[in-house]
Amino acid sequence: xxxxxxxxxxxxxxxxxxxxxxxxxxxxxxxxxxxxxxxxxxxxxxxxxxxxxxxxxxxxxxxxxxxxxxxxxxxxxxxxxxxxxxxxxxxxxxxxxxxxxxxxxxxxxxxxxxxxxxxxxxxxxxxxxxxxxxxxxxxxxxxxxxxxxxxxxxxxxxxxxxxxxxxxxxxxxxxxxxxxxxxxxxxxxxxxxxxxxxxxxxxxxxxxxxxxxxxxxxxxxxxxxxxxxxxxxxxxxxxxxxxxxxxxxxxxxxxxxxxxxxxxxxxxxxxxxxxxxxxxxxxxxxxxxxxxxxxxxxxxxxxxxxxxxxxxxxxxxxxxxxxxxxxxxxxxxxxxxxxxxxxxxxxxxxxxxxxxxxxxxxxxxxxxxxxxxxxxx
Amino acid sequence: xxxxxxxxxxxxxxxxxxxxxxxxxxxxxxxxxxxxxxxxxxxxxxxxxxxxxxxxxxxxxxxxxxxxxxxxxxxxxxxxxxxxxxxxxxxxxxxxxxxxxxxxxxxxxxxxxxxxxxxxxxxxxxxxxxxxxxxxxxxxxxxxxxxxxxxxxxxxxxxxxxxxxxxxxxxxxxxxxxxxxxxxxxxxxxxxxxxxxxxxxxxxxxxxxxxxxxxxxxxxxxxxxxxxxxxxxxxxxxxxxxxxxxxxxxxxxxxxxxxxxxxx
Numbered sequence: 001x002x003x004x005x006x007x008x009x010x011x012x013x014x015x016x017x018x019x020x021x022x023x024x025x026x027x028x029x030x031x032x033x034x035x036x037x038x039x040x041x042x043x044x045x046x047x048x049x050x051x052x053x054x055x056x057x058x059x060x061x062x063x064x065x066x067x068x069x070x071x072x073x074x075x076x077x078x079x080x081x082x083x084x085x086x087x088x089x090x091x092x093x094x095x096x097x098x099x100x101x102x103x104x105x106x107x108x109x110x111x112x113x114x115x116x117x118x119x120x121x122x123x124x125x126x127x128x129x130x131x132x133x134x135x136x137x138x139x140x141x142x143x144x145x146x147x148x149x150x151x152x153x154x155x156x157x158x159x160x161x162x163x164x165x166x167x168x169x170x171x172x173x174x175x176x177x178x179x180x181x182x183x184x185x186x187x188x189x190x191x192x193x194x195x196x197x198x199x200x201x202x203x204x205x206x207x208x209x210x211x212x213x214x215x216x217x218x219x220x221x222x223x224x225x226x227x228x229x230x231x232x233x234x235x236x237x238x239x240x241x242x243x244x245x246x247x248x249x250x251x252x253x254x255x256x257x258x259x260x261x262x263x264x265x266x267x268x269x270x271x272x273x274x275x276x277x278x279x280x281x282x283x284x285x286x287x288x289x290x291x292x293x294x295x296x297x298x299x300x301x302x303x304x305x306x307x308x309x310x311x312x313x314x315x316x317x318x319x320x321x322x323x324x325x326x327x328x329x330x331x332x333x334x335x336x337x338x339x340x341x342x343x344x345x346x347x348x349x350x351x352x353x354x355x356x357x358x359x360x361x362x363x364x365x366x367x368x369x370x371x372x373x374x375x376x377x
Numbered sequence: 378x379x380x381x382x383x384x385x386x387x388x389x390x391x392x393x394x395x396x397x398x399x400x401x402x403x404x405x406x407x408x409x410x411x412x413x414x415x416x417x418x419x420x421x422x423x424x425x426x427x428x429x430x431x432x433x434x435x436x437x438x439x440x441x442x443x444x445x446x447x448x449x450x451x452x453x454x455x456x457x458x459x460x461x462x463x464x465x466x467x468x469x470x471x472x473x474x475x476x477x478x479x480x481x482x483x484x485x486x487x488x489x490x491x492x493x494x495x496x497x498x499x500x501x502x503x504x505x506x507x508x509x510x511x512x513x514x515x516x517x518x519x520x521x522x523x524x525x526x527x528x529x530x531x532x533x534x535x536x537x538x539x540x541x542x543x544x545x546x547x548x549x550x551x552x553x554x555x556x557x558x559x560x561x562x563x564x565x566x567x568x569x570x571x572x573x574x575x576x577x578x579x580x581x582x583x584x585x586x587x588x589x590x591x592x593x594x595x596x597x598x599x600x601x602x603x604x605x606x607x608x609x610x611x612x613x614x615x616x617x618x619x620x621x622x623x624x625x626x627x628x629x630x631x632x633x634x635x636x637x638x639x640x641x
Contacts, residue, residue, distance in 0.1 A: 007451065007576075007577070008574060008576070008577070011452065011455055015567050015568045016574065018567050019567050022567075028597070047569070048567060048569050048570060049569045050570060062570045062571055062574060064570055064573075064574060068570070083527070099438075360442050
């Protein structure tokens, strides 16, 4: 076994950490407060090649892989988890197009998306829920050389700013995936949901009202959309959520550790107190354990394991990282006392953003179902 | 243009508090201190990359040090340098500024063609600011230190702005020349993913004493006219006191306390 990261992965981590600390950290508080989408930052990430890590060079990506993507998400989330969520949600359509779309779709959409010049979103959840997509009401009915789409999607990250939206819907008694371009007649983003965390990314409701789409907008084969969607969500959405959670708790831990070293009580830093050392030791251990669960899932994807084959590994990474992130972000706040609640110290942002991960890429319960089935079947 | 950038791997200043002095051997103990490219050298690499972006050319990065110094060369290659040379040999160890510049100059004469050599203005570990000028002397070319900006209007010469304590000086220098770049010169770029992925395919050569064509008496500790006689640890006994109240009262309290401590 070799637990050593490659030279390239180490250098990537260093580069992303520098980018996060230099370009993102000084603006995180303001972006969170104002709820503004950081277009300039995502464009810069595109220029650096960070967005197209799992897309191939033929379409504007670089193919560095899933472990590289995990490291990027971790490092960005360590400073500002909302940016990690940008990858968690923004890479979904990019993966679906490359894996299930046709050559024309890849050439049309991917170079812009990889470069950060255009943005995408992916819609599955409806008012009836997201864990059971078979309940969904959105339909696409054959109409001439295309389809007429009707329905409503909810809690869709980035829909408001997306140039392209991928979505799952019913086609007769099966499911299919399509994409729609911003400004298409009959497609409208209707409202922005107020959210406690990830406030710089919009989370929207959107409506299709007799929205006609050409056949060219069908991704993959008609009726094969459920498999494409579940594969995409597992490979990109769940691993992405795991990486955001990992980075968020690392950021909260780093903030708490720095605070504890500087906090003087009775003439000494509180890190001299064993109660504080025990809390930090537990956090440190849980972060390291989570990191390896996350890296294992990404590493296996890079080795060509199919998402179906490794569903338990991916689910374990997502389940554990989100549980640990919530636990350790709260623990970081406790260590910092009232300062932990102050946005200025940013630990409270980590907690609010981590809360959003409970459902991102699938609920914690859905992860337990996947793991449970794999060990009892 | 053929550009050479001389860089150095140094301990990360963020972790200088971890550096200790062995009380018996008097050697500096750097265990556990992360190593980075000297910050001013990053400015030199960035300057070379900007010249290449504007005028085209080839960038060779050069360092002398133990095998692990390869890391900073790889970083420069990921940033966009074209090839790298590591001068590594036990005989080079313990070199002062003169022995270092002599070794670098010998390697440049043997392996490189150049129009311009770039160095960082100073290193964060030794900070002598001597290697750049000495290297230029060994190569018999003009040099300018503390360069904060420059223009190349003609392939024959460049006009550099050299930072002074209370202003700057404009200097015209004929090429080939050496410039030592100050940290105000630019904001070093961050490597791109494609730069990182292409790094491994670029040329990185390692040369030792024999390959450079030197003898051990002229390099390393043996070839250094300056030798360290003694090293001692400087203990700082800092403490802090907090005064509270309105600014006028705080100032009075602080002055009274400084007088009491006979500091003023």
